[in-house]
Amino acid sequence: MNLLSVIKIGGNIIDDEQKLNTFLKDFSQVQGKKILVHGGGKLATRMAEQLGIQQQMVDGRRITDAETLKVVTMVYAGYINKNIVAQLQSHNCNAIGVTGADANLIPAKKRQHPSIDYGFVGDVESSMLDVGSWKAILDNGFVPVVAPLTHNGEGQLLNTNADTIAQEIATALGHHYQVQLIYSFEKSGVLTNTNDEGTVINKLDPAYYGELRQKGLIFAGMIPKLDNAFAALDKGVQKVIIGKAEALHQLLSGSAGTTIVNE
Amino acid sequence: MNLLSVIKIGGNIIDDEQKLNTFLKDFSQVQGKKILVHGGGKLATRMAEQLGIQQQMVDGRRITDAETLKVVTMVYAGYINKNIVAQLQSHNCNAIGVTGADANLIPAKKRQHPSIDYGFVGDVESSMLDVGSWKAILDNGFVPVVAPLTHNGEGQLLNTNADTIAQEIATALGHHYQVQLIYSFEKSGVLTNTNDEGTVINKLDPAYYGELRQKGLIFAGMIPKLDNAFAALDKGVQKVIIGKAEALHQLLSGSAGTTIVNE
Numbered sequence: 422m423n424l425l426s427v428i429k430i431g432g433n434i435i436d437d438e439q440k441l442n443t444f445l446k447d448f449s450q451v452q453g454k455k456i457l458v459h460g461g462g463k464l465a466t467r468m469a470e471q472l473g474i475q476q477q478m479v480d481g482r483r484i485t486d487a488e489t490l491k492v493v494t495m496v497y498a499g500y501i502n503k504n505i506v507a508q509l510q511s512h513n514c515n516a517i518g519v520t521g522a523d524a525n526l527i528p529a530k531k532r533q534h535p536s537i538d539y540g541f542v543g544d545v546e547s548s549m550l551d552v553g554s555w556k557a558i559l560d561n562g563f564v565p566v567v568a569p570l571t572h573n574g575e576g577q578l579l580n581t582n583a584d585t586i587a588q589e590i591a592t593a594l595g596h597h598y599q600v601q602l603i604y605s606f607e608k609s610g611v612l613t614n615t616n617d618e619g620t621v622i623n624k625l626d627p628a629y630y631g632e633l634r635q636k637g638l639i640f641a642g643m644i645p646k647l648d649n650a651f652a653a654l655d656k657g658v659q660k661v662i663i664g665k666a667e668a669l670h671q672l673l674s675g676s677a678g679t680t681i682v683n684e
Numbered sequence: 685m686n687l688l689s690v691i692k693i694g695g696n697i698i699d700d701e702q703k704l705n706t707f708l709k710d711f712s713q714v715q716g717k718k719i720l721v722h723g724g725g726k727l728a729t730r731m732a733e734q735l736g737i738q739q740q741m742v743d744g745r746r747i748t749d750a751e752t753l754k755v756v757t758m759v760y761a762g763y764i765n766k767n768i769v770a771q772l773q774s775h776n777c778n779a780i781g782v783t784g785a786d787a788n789l790i791p792a793k794k795r796q797h798p799s800i801d802y803g804f805v806g807d808v809e810s811s812m813l814d815v816g817s818w819k820a821i822l823d824n825g826f827v828p829v830v831a832p833l834t835h836n837g838e839g840q841l842l843n844t845n846a847d848t849i850a851q852e853i854a855t856a857l858g859h860h861y862q863v864q865l866i867y868s869f870e871k872s873g874v875l876t877n878t879n880d881e882g883t884v885i886n887k888l889d890p891a892y893y894g895e896l897r898q899k900g901l902i903f904a905g906m907i908p909k910l911d912n913a914f915a916a917l918d919k920g921v922q923k924v925i926i927g928k929a930e931a932l933h934q935l936l937s938g939s940a941g942t943t944i945v946n947e
Contacts, residue, residue, distance in 0.1 A: 471735055472735070494766050495758035495762040495763045496762065497762070498765070499763065500754060500757050502761070502762075503757050503761045503786075503841055504757070504841065506783075506785045507785040507835045507839050507840065507841050508839045511838050515787060515788060516786070516787075517786045517787045518782075518786050519780065520769075520781075522769045522770040522773055522781075523779070523780045523781050524780045524826055525773055525778060554826075557825075558824075561820040561821075561824070570766065572770045572773060575774050576771045576773070576774035577770065578766055578770050
């Protein structure tokens with residue numbers, strides 16, 4: 422099976438033009454098939470402010486009303502996605518920017534929650550990802566750049582967490598490629614002390630993770646990423662790596678970051 | 685050779701939700717391979733106003749400064765493009781939204797003009813359209829939905845007229861498919877009296893066009909479209925049809941609109 426790297430870049434990198442450029446140059450040199458998933462950073466929040474649209478957050482998730490969906494569609498799928506694509510093309514990386522609506526790549530349904538109305542937020546319909554479309558795009562040598570939007574198949578775009586999208590893609594393609602999933606962001610990896618970049622855990626398995634969580638040593642913001650990581654391993658992804666975007670090549674070679682394993 | 689319809693929809697249709705929905709339903713039923721090229725309509729102008737960005741127009745072309753480029757990238761490639769894609773998907777049309785940067789589909793260079801600085805406006809590099817990428821996308825059953833942006837291959841997105849983009853795509857693919865180019869908009873076709881929808885010219889050849897222009901009977905706004913149409917025919921496109929978006933099927937069957945021919 423061919424190697425496929427599914428690489429997520431976090432919002433803080435998106436917000437920093439210099440870091441983003443360096444990252445994209447590194448990304449363009451990654452060997453084998455690859456997919457880039459990007460978040461939105463602060464640009465969507467800033468644009469919503471400029472347009473006078475009030476933002477509501479619940480548990481770190483944006484409540485996506487119709488106006489907010491319009492903003493994230495413009496910023497994520499338009500501005501950020503197409504600028505990343507143009508940059509990658511300048512590095513001879515044949516990028517093609519997509520959302521989950523394009524080629525029906527990521528079907529989802531509007532989140533139902535007993536007490537909170539998240540608005541136009543989509544939960545991925547894991548079993549319905551169009552693997553044929555993914556394979557057609559990848560096997561023709563294109564490099565998908567994925568903005569964190571999905572659709573419900575009835576004409577409605579939905580806002581979906583980019584970490585989750587990366588995990589869902591990695592999982593769906595795990596039977597067709599040898600998949601490694603990389604969460605790259607501003608930290609050096611999973612840290613036992615969030616204020617000390619020297620406390621990177623090199624290898625994390627479920628038992629150790631449970632132990633660290635019990636001791637309260639896992640930073641709250643990291644928990645969804647790690648839950649996503651273990652879920653991906655359970656479903657056939659070979660390897661999950663978490664670490665600093667600036668060290669992409671070292672993350673891939675195993676000389677930096679945290680590698681998440683299942684045994 | 686397979687039939688390929690390259691269909692451009694004009695801005696006034698984009699601005700009218702009801703008409704757009706009907707058009708997209710009709711488009712989804714068009715037989716054979718197809719590409720949809722859309723303009724931007726008034727949404728970009730409105731968004732620029734909301735953001736306090738002043739718009740300059742010269743000869744009907746927007747002067748695209750950096751802030752305006754950001755707005756058109758958000759509105760054309762983000763909001764409009766992805767909503768069209770989601771709608772088409774709901775009609776079982778396997779749409780994939782692209783700009784000219786994606787898959788290097790439409791390389792361009794920044795317009796050089798002796799007296800006017802158009803800003804980030806791109807003139808298509810006709811000989812460099814990536815026919816291999818177009819064919820890979822079309823022959824895998826995807827339906828490209830093209831937002832009117834191109835790139836210079838060095839990381840810079842550029843704003844490009846949608847009529848021109850439609851003509852350039854039709855021309856570049858004319859050696860690989862039997863291409864028909866359709867300009868659909870709010871008028872019933874090329875009219876000898878712009879105020880009378882009953883004066884549609886059914887068939888227009890270069891001699892008749894020259895005659896009508898000389899008599900001042902061709903509406904100024906139609907001239908670039910017609911120049912594009914004749915250029916496309918000269919370069920191997922089989923047929924160009926101009927007419928009302930609401931009559932798409934009749935345009936394709938030849939029972940409505942103006943058919944532009946070369947002899």
